[in-house]
Amino acid sequence: MTGNELKPRIGIFGRRNQGKSTLINFITGQEIAIVSDEAGTTTDPVRKTMEIKGVGPVVWVDTAGIDDQGDLGAMRVKKTMQALAQVNLALIIFSENNFSSFEENLVKECSAKNISYLLVYSKTDINKPDDSLVASIEERYGRKVYRINTADTQCRDIMLEAIRQNLPQTAYVKQSLLGDVLQPGSVVVLVTPIDSAAPEGRLILPQVQLIRDVLDNDSVAVVCKETELAAQLARMEHVDLVVTDSQAFKYVSQVVPQEIPLTSFSIVLARHKGPFESYLAGTPTIASITGGDRIAMLESCTHRATCEDIGRVKLPNLIRKFTCSEPQFDFVSGFNELPRPLAEYKMVIQCGGCVVTGQQLESRLRPAIEAGVPVSNYGMAIAYMTGIFDRAVKVFRS
Helix, strand or coil: CCHHHHCCEEEEEECCCCCHHHHHHHHHCCCCCCCCCCCCCCCCCEEEEEEECCCEEEEEEECCCCCCCHHHHHHHHHHHHHHHCCCCEEEEEECCCCCCHHHHHHHHHHHHCCCEEEEEECCCCCCCCCHHHHHHHHHHHCCCEEECCCCCCHHHHHHHHHHHHHCCHHHCCCCCCCCCCCCCCCEEEEECCCCCCCCCCCCCHHHHHHHHHHHHCCCEEEEECHHHHHHHHHCCCCCCEEEECHHHHHHHHHHCCCCCCEEEHHHHHHHHHCCHHHHHHHHHHHHHCCCCCEEEEEECCCCCCCCCCHHHHHHHHHHHHHHCCCCEEEEEECCCCCCCCHHHCCEEEECCCCCCCHHHHHHHHHHHHHCCCCEEEHHHHHHHHHCCHHHHHHCCCC
């Protein structure tokens, strides 16, 4: 994954041969998806970026039919439902006056996952919609059914306007990371260790995002390595906030005077897009971990692990040392499924999620939260085991 994954996602869902691929090609004005009369033409989710006026760049996701059959078909349906959990807006497509359990289940899933959705009757030029059926659907779900004929170019404008009206603004209106904390002229020191896990010749995405956010809030960003922090602070008359990479928490907390607020990049992201209150409640579970427990470590991106990898090496080692035990760890990248049922995990620890949207992060962690499995975040877990948890989250608590 890359930072491009932060673009809002719009998915097309429905049964086979309902015009999903035709519709996505029609709306985008491009041949994104293969169109055929043969059922099951779309096998895996197909993604394409386009610009929508008033919104900006979005990622379109075309998916396999939810009524696909056979063992391979079941795998395709599974991929489709995984894609549903990651979109900000779902277009549920149906035609031939057939709105059955397949469509009803899609609506149910969207409602359960708090995903905005549109109901679209496609191919009206081929199969005229039954007005009574459409009326009953609109009454049942309290929303309009859009009737689309891809031979009529006016329908494109109708759909784009519907998308603009129903795509949650939180998906494309960028919220400030520190806007409610900083004042114009605030001075923020960003501590960025450089080790073998750092990308070659550049900063990681959260560090870049924080620098830009500080500047956008008319404040001053000072960037240094942890080894230069003490000297840098000594040269400064005033500092309003220090944000450090979580792995340097212990050292940085000893260098930064207690009167200066301190937090981490990971905690900033946890407050910005994660279930922050659930993190606050779940993090102390670390204290009760024993050798018989299993912990799920969730990484939003896929990267090459090194001996200094925070999620796969340093954090597990810190947990072992803190608890004086040997718990088992399962490492899961991207949106891959957990290798075991949630009930088998003592807790789930999520990375900062810098390359995913808040919707995707929420969908990722909701099953654990609903199942009563405690969740935490890399930065908050490290702060807790370093003994500075209260200090690290204080800046974000009223």
